[in-house]
Amino acid sequence: MTTAVSASSGLVGGTFAPSLFLGGVLGAGFHNVVADSLQVLVEQHPELSAYPIVQGISGLPAFAMxxxxxxxxxxxRAPLTASLLLFECTRNYDVILPLMASAA
Structure with missing residues (x-):
């Protein structure tokens, strides 16, 4: 929907801006699903709270990025460009490896 509106309006952005928006929304949604699933899992099995992966996951902005x-x-079809572009937006060295892994 956003791509169709952006491409047909003739404004700046074309398919680039909607793809960033769609990816951010999907990443944020995935974060919410994972966080809720881990919370339910720990409530059902309290002994799992000792494991570091269950104690917390990365923040929503990292998943969106x-x-x-x-x-x-x-x-x-430009994984290195996508990784470096989003790294340049944040200058956060902690997220460069997940960016490259997801773009590959």
Missing amino acids: VGAASVLAALF
Whole structure:
């Protein structure tokens, strides 16, 4: 929907901006699903709370950024460009490896 509106309006952005938006929304949605699933899992099995993976996951912005990189890399077939572009937006060295892994 956003791609059709952006491409038909003739404004700046074309398919680039909607792909970043769609990837960010999908990444944020995936974060919510994973966080809720882990919470339910720990409530059902309290002994799992000792494991570090269950204690917490990365924040929502990290998931949104990784989602945006993966959608951008898939649509434009440029994984390195997508990874480096989103890294340049944040300058966060902690997220460069997940960006490259998701874009590959």
